[in-house]
Amino acid sequence: MIVVGKGNAALCAAIEARNAGAKVLMLEAASEDESGGNSRFAGGMMRFAYNGVEDLRTLLEITDEEARNTDWDTNTVDEFYDDLYKVTSYRTDPKLSELLITRSFEAMQWLRKQGVRFVLNYRAASAVVDGRRRFFGGMAVEVSGGGPGLVQFLDQAAVKTGIDVHYETRAVSLIYDGEKVTGINAKRHGKVLQYHAPAVILACGGFEANPEWRTRYLGPGWELAKVRGTRFNMGEGLKMALDIGACPYGNWSGRHTTSWERHAPEFGDLSLDHACHRHCYPLSLMINAEGKRFVDEGADFYGYTYAKYGEQVFKQPEQFAWQVFDAKTHDMLRPEYLGKVATRVSANTLEEL
Ligand SMILES: Cc1cc2nc3c(=O)[nH]c(=O)nc-3n(C[C@H](O)[C@H](O)[C@H](O)COP(=O)(O)OP(=O)(O)OC[C@H]3O[C@@H](n4cnc5c(N)ncnc54)[C@H](O)[C@@H]3O)c2cc1C
Numbered sequence: 001m002i003v004v005g006k007g008n009a010a011l012c013a014a015i016e017a018r019n020a021g022a023k024v025l026m027l028e029a030a031s032e033d034e035s036g037g038n039s040r041f042a043g044g045m046m047r048f049a050y051n052g053v054e055d056l057r058t059l060l061e062i063t064d065e066e067a068r069n070t071d072w073d074t075n076t077v078d079e080f081y082d083d084l085y086k087v088t089s090y091r092t093d094p095k096l097s098e099l100l101i102t103r104s105f106e107a108m109q110w111l112r113k114q115g116v117r118f119v120l121n122y123r124a125a126s127a128v129v130d131g132r133r134r135f136f137g138g139m140a141v142e143v144s145g146g147g148p149g150l151v152q153f154l155d156q157a158a159v160k161t162g163i164d165v166h167y168e169t170r171a172v173s174l175i176y177d178g179e180k181v182t183g184i185n186a187k188r189h190g191k192v193l194q195y196h197a198p199a200v201i202l203a204c205g206g207f208e209a210n211p212e213w214r215t216r217y218l219g220p221g222w223e224l225a226k227v228r229g230t231r232f233n234m235g236e237g238l239k240m241a242l243d244i245g246a247c248p249y250g251n252w253s254g255r256h257t258t259s260w261e262r263h264a265p266e267f268g269d270l271s272l273d274h275a276c277h278r279h280c281y282p283l284s285l286m287i288n289a290e291g292k293r294f295v296d297e298g299a300d301f302y303g304y305t306y307a308k309y310g311e312q313v314f315k316q317p318e319q320f321a322w323q324v325f326d327a328k329t330h331d332m333l334r335p336e337y338l339g340k341v342a343t344r345v346s347a348n349t350l351e352e353l
Helices: 008-019 064-068 077-088 094-102 104-113 146-160 211-218 236-243 302-314 327-332
Strands: 002-004 025-027 118-120 126-129 132-135 141-143 164-166 170-176 181-188 191-196 200-202 285-287 322-324
Touching (some): 002 008, 002 181, 008 104, 077 094, 094 104, 141 146
Parallel strands (some): 002 025
Antiparallel strands (some): 118 141, 126 132, 170 181, 181 191, 285 322
16 A cells, blocks of 8 residues: 555554555655654644543543642533534534544544553643643643654654655656556656555645645735645645546635744744744734734634634735733743744833834
8 A cells, every 4th residue: 555645644544554454655755854744843732522531541641649639621522513613613524523523532542552642731721720720722632742743653653563665755646547546656856656556545735835726725825824834745635636536625715824923934944843833812912014903812712713813814914913912911921922033022112112
């Protein structure tokens, strides 16, 4: 079997196929150093259905004392459905939603079994309130080491099960006899290669790194958006499938766009870690270049608004906004706001600002 890509989706597919007895080869467009796709840039926060601390204890170690002295959030199947409906205004595929939600806990257990280690998400989904630790937002767990950790754990599992990877090998088209796919054409260092296999899995991301496709599907101006993740996802998997007649489906102009450092590099940079995230806007007033507000910053927890407010920022004049914080919030800001990558201006009065 050929698996195209080497992010979370590809690694999971490859490992499961190998566990079921298939011989598996992965093709990865990036070099080994840059491999791992957006999965490697992710925070590693895991949203899955769970009923309380006893479920969490099957995934990671939580002492009796921690279990007793913490307000553990829940994310029951019903709560998960409610959230999904809320953020999509009910425009979500019912079958895929059901699969995602009802099998999510099982997926976490599968990942654990492959050697992925989880830790409590103290960093982004918890706080001490009136002397007691509380989790909120239904995301009490993250992968140890975040996205890079996730890819590393799965990579180790893949190596252990004997999965081969060809790096710097970009899949370009499916070999298709009119009835079935029998392999894939790829390119490495300008040379055309043919791989034949009884099954091909396309797990090579979306088109977020392709400025021409962003303009085509998201609209004029979107070629200028900064990409938070890998530069290797050019939409080739989608193109290959469409070229042999796959039916386009889903929300092609939908996007996950977040507030991000204005002067960040064009693509994600792993060495910058979280430095470009700008998630503290619920504590701010967000204003555009003309000094006008354009969203309700505190409409909900940031987890419910961040992926759509980025788009609102992008629609403003010059495609940016200021997040204005009062000094009172200083100690509540995430560390990246105080780091050297943050563009900031301070003043003692609003007029001066
Ligand atoms: C900054 C950031 C933070 C995030 N935080 C979280 C989080 O905390 N929690 C969460 O659940 N999600 C998070 N996400 C989203 C998450 O990272 C993605 O949804 C997920 O990683 C997608 O996995 P994937 O395997 O489908 O794609 P990817 O991980 O992007 O993998 C695609 C792979 O395909 C390869 N490829 C592309 N084209 C070709 C080709 N033609 N031939 C061969 N290989 C090819 C790429 O090199 C890559 O290896 C975050 C994303 C970003 C960018």
